[in-house]
Amino acid sequence: MDEGMSGFCIKAAGGGCHGNGTGTKCGRWNPTTEQVKVLTELFRSGLRTPSTDQIQKISTQLSFYGKIESKNVFYWFQNHKARERQKRRKVSTAHDDDHKDFIRRMDKISPPKHFLEVNHHHHHHHQVSDHQPERVMETLQLFPLNSFEESEPEKLRSSMHANDHDHHQTTSFSYTIETDMDYSPLDLRLSFL
Amino acid sequence: MDEGMSGFCIKAAGGGCHGNGTGTKCGRWNPTTEQVKVLTELFRSGLRTPSTDQIQKISTQLSFYGKIESKNVFYWFQNHKARERQKRRKVSTAHDDDHKDFIRRMDKISPPKHFLEVNHHHHHHHQVSDHQPERVMETLQLFPLNSFEESEPEKLRSSMHANDHDHHQTTSFSYTIETDMDYSPLDLRLSFL
DNA sequence: ACTGTATGAATGAATG
DNA sequence: CATTCATTCATACAGT
Numbered sequence: 361m362d363e364g365m366s367g368f369c370i371k372a373a374g375g376g377c378h379g380n381g382t383g384t385k386c387g388r389w390n391p392t393t394e395q396v397k398v399l400t401e402l403f404r405s406g407l408r409t410p411s412t413d414q415i416q417k418i419s420t421q422l423s424f425y426g427k428i429e430s431k432n433v434f435y436w437f438q439n440h441k442a443r444e445r446q447k448r449r450k451v452s453t454a455h456d457d458d459h460k461d462f463i464r465r466m467d468k469i470s471p472p473k474h475f476l477e478v479n480h481h482h483h484h485h486h487q488v489s490d491h492q493p494e495r496v497m498e499t500l501q502l503f504p505l506n507s508f509e510e511s512e513p514e515k516l517r518s519s520m521h522a523n524d525h526d527h528h529q530t531t532s533f534s535y536t537i538e539t540d541m542d543y544s545p546l547d548l549r550l551s552f553l
Numbered sequence: 554m555d556e557g558m559s560g561f562c563i564k565a566a567g568g569g570c571h572g573n574g575t576g577t578k579c580g581r582w583n584p585t586t587e588q589v590k591v592l593t594e595l596f597r598s599g600l601r602t603p604s605t606d607q608i609q610k611i612s613t614q615l616s617f618y619g620k621i622e623s624k625n626v627f628y629w630f631q632n633h634k635a636r637e638r639q640k641r642r643k644v645s646t647a648h649d650d651d652h653k654d655f656i657r658r659m660d661k662i663s664p665p666k667h668f669l670e671v672n673h674h675h676h677h678h679h680q681v682s683d684h685q686p687e688r689v690m691e692t693l694q695l696f697p698l699n700s701f702e703e704s705e706p707e708k709l710r711s712s713m714h715a716n717d718h719d720h721h722q723t724t725s726f727s728y729t730i731e732t733d734m735d736y737s738p739l740d741l742r743l744s745f746l
Numbered sequence: 747a748c749t750g751t752a753t754g755a756a757t758g759a760a761t762g
Numbered sequence: 763c764a765t766t767c768a769t770t771c772a773t774a775c776a777g778t
Binding site: 580581582583584624625628629631632633636 | 756757758759760
């Protein structure tokens with residue numbers, strides 16, 4: 361979730377919409393026939409996943425036919441490829457007798473290869489029932505306040521060094537969840553180091 | 554940077570099977586608004602790449618609001634960071650108004666024929682810069698003709714013949730826009746090096 | 747007007 | 763860290 365979540369591009373409506381005669385509403389990109397034509401042609405020519413540069417160029421060219429952004433081109437190819445494949449896949453079901461008990465996506469499909477999967481605690485008492493939050497109201501120790509910033513070399517957190525939780529030195533910051541709902545005095549405290 | 558527009562996005566449609574594991578056949582984590590809120594807050598506080606410990610703690614805290622695993626937190630941060638960065642690059646492009654000053658530059662000769670890097674130019678560092686995308690209004694150099702990936706024998710169909718004079722030595726494909734509107738003889742040239 | 751379908755947009759989950 | 767695939771949500775538009 362970024363700031364601009366749900367496709368509500370309510371931004372600057374004035375003239376925002378490409379002035380095509382078909383009276384198109386703004387809110388989401390509505391490709392013109394020309395744009396679609398070009399995109400389709402590119403796709404048919406073999407372009408499936410354009411690189412950033414190509415996307416840039418394509419959208420720039422297409423911008424002549426109407427408002428368009430790079431991401432539109434990006435999504436277009438993403439979707440087009442996905443749907444075609446999706447369609448193609450529907451034609452491969454139950455080709456034989458019966459049980460095609462495969463492609464069954466549900467629970468644990470692929471366990472995280474590396475470190476992940478650590479959150480496991482209560483399982484003994486009422487396993488899958490509604491989780492009775494044991495009020496783990498402990499203070500959440502977070503980042504060292506100086507390690508963030510995209511400068512992470514290759515420090516895979518594979519470290520997995522048991523537990524350290526010792527360096528609780530400075531800056532602590534409490535964050536209280538703010539919700540409209542009013543549940544228990546549950547305030548998540550996130551302490552930053 | 555619009556924030557908290559209406560607090561919807563509550564994908565309560567179709568399945569909406571997040572929440573406790575009372576037999577919900579959810580395949581993938583569906584974060585609750587509270588979880589997202591916290592994660593976002595953490596992100597905005599500067600957390601970008603939480604360590605294993607932090608991930609652990611965060612997911613533990615967030616588990617109060619619903620089912621969640623460490624890997625979810627991990628992926629969330631990965632994606633969030635990546636997308637924000639990607640947004641800096643894709644959501645740009647063509648912001649100019651109605652400057653139809655398309656420059657039909659003399660096509661730049663395509664580099665060597667067979668597969669070769671499509672990106673033959675700049676590749677400087679531009680971490681998080683909010684610069685205006687350069688208007689690459691030149692012939693659209695696209696993929697290296699010899700398709701890639703997948704077993705999709707896309708038939709290269711080059712209908713639209715070049716009604717122009719322009720024709721490169723390489724397999725170029727000229728696409729002429731055909732519209733009822735009668736703007737300039739703008740022919741979008743898509744050259745596939 | 748409502749409904750079904752096509753498709754733009756978003757994002758969880760991976761993989762390299 | 764970037765790139766990609768799979769799912770799903772949201773909407774524009776066509777058909778009845």
